[in-house]
Amino acid sequence: MTSSENTHRILVTGANRGIGRAIALRLAKDGFDIVVHYRQRQDDAAMVCECIEALGRKAWLLQADISDRDATRIALEQEVEARGPFYGVVLNAGFSQDAPFPGMQDEQWDSVLSVNLDGFYNVLRPLVMPMIQARKGGRIVTLSSAAGVVGQRGQVNYSAAKSGLIGASRALALELAKRRITVNCIAPGWIDTEMTEAVPREQIKEQVPMQRMGEPDEIAGVVSFLCSRDAAYMTRQVLSVNGGMF
Numbered sequence: 308m309t310s311s312e313n314t315h316r317i318l319v320t321g322a323n324r325g326i327g328r329a330i331a332l333r334l335a336k337d338g339f340d341i342v343v344h345y346r347q348r349q350d351d352a353a354m355v356c357e358c359i360e361a362l363g364r365k366a367w368l369l370q371a372d373i374s375d376r377d378a379t380r381i382a383l384e385q386e387v388e389a390r391g392p393f394y395g396v397v398l399n400a401g402f403s404q405d406a407p408f409p410g411m412q413d414e415q416w417d418s419v420l421s422v423n424l425d426g427f428y429n430v431l432r433p434l435v436m437p438m439i440q441a442r443k444g445g446r447i448v449t450l451s452s453a454a455g456v457v458g459q460r461g462q463v464n465y466s467a468a469k470s471g472l473i474g475a476s477r478a479l480a481l482e483l484a485k486r487r488i489t490v491n492c493i494a495p496g497w498i499d500t501e502m503t504e505a506v507p508r509e510q511i512k513e514q515v516p517m518q519r520m521g522e523p524d525e526i527a528g529v530v531s532f533l534c535s536r537d538a539a540y541m542t543r544q545v546l547s548v549n550g551g552m553f
Contacts (some may be wrong), residue, residue: 316365317446317534318386318393320344320373320430321400323352325500326450329523330397330530331355332362337531340365342386342393344400346372373400374421376429383433392437395446395534398430398472403502408463416464423468427475435483444487446534449476450526451494453549469494473545480543489542491533495526496549516551 317334321327323345331341332355341359343366345352352368359366367390371382387393402422404415427449438445454462455469473492480490497503497511499520512518529548532538547553 316340316342316390316393317395317397318342318344318369318430318434319397319399320426321346323348323355325502326495326498326523326526327397327399328355329527330399331366332358333524333527333531334395334397334534335359335362335364335366337535338364339395339534342367342369344369344371344373346370346400373426373429374418376425379426379429380433383430387434387437392441392443393434393445394438394443395448396431396434397530397534398427398447398449400426401450401452401469401502403462403465405461405465407461411464419464420468420471423465424471424475427472431479435479435488438488439483439486442486444539445489446538447476447479447483447488447490448530448533449473449490449492451476451492451545453494453496453547453552456494456545456547457553477543477545484542487539489533489538491538491542492545493526493529493533494545494547494549496521496547496552498523498526514552515549519550521548521550 317339319331322331322343335341343352343355356366371379373379404419451472452469454466458466476490476492497520
């Protein structure tokens with residue numbers, strides 16, 4: 308692969324379903340080649356690759372548990388060695404285990420932070436220096452949550468992780484700004500995915516002025532903008548996409 312092709316390759320974590328799938332397909336429509344990351348459900352990830360290829364773009368599968376630092380580093384280093392540095396990374400993969408704080412178990416705290424916050428370090432640490440060395444600029448987009456901005460009852464662990472993700476993204480944006488690598492964060496509200504299937508719709512109407520859940524494609528559209536040339540002067544920002552919740 309030539310260096311010019313490298314500038315068109317984006318990694319999307321958790322791209323086998325939900326918001327990640329919508330992001331991967333939207334970026335493919337925008338002209339990017341996509342590395343489709345997944346932890347489980349390889350069949351779903353393979354189907355996303357088929358859809359991307361049907362759009363005329365290249366796609367590759369990458370399996371890793373992003374809470375496993377060593378395994379993630381090895382997988383990503385091998386990917387960079389094989390096909391060169393990424394132009395962009397979208398950190399979408401997330402995980403929640405809700406419980407009232409007094410009853411929260413150690414495993415619920417540790418597992419949620421290891422995926423949502425440690426995953427930031429585990430994925431980006433092997434990829435940022437190759438992006439810098441390529442001297443082509445780049446785009447990093449992280450997916451936080453409304454819970455990370457204002458907190459959410461029963462989600463102290465998730466709120467802590469997603470809030471930490473905002474802080475990490477803003478700090479990294481400062482470090483990479485002179486390299487023309489932008490780092491921005493999206494904080495979705497209630498989005499209609501498998502993670503929110505059990506949420507009562509009456510609760511949505513009470514919390515969301517638009518009285519509906521968002522669609523994965525609506526998050527993908529914001530990611531599309533942040534990865535475009537039009538967003539070249541936009542970095543260190545947190546964009547809330549939540550139907551007017553706050």
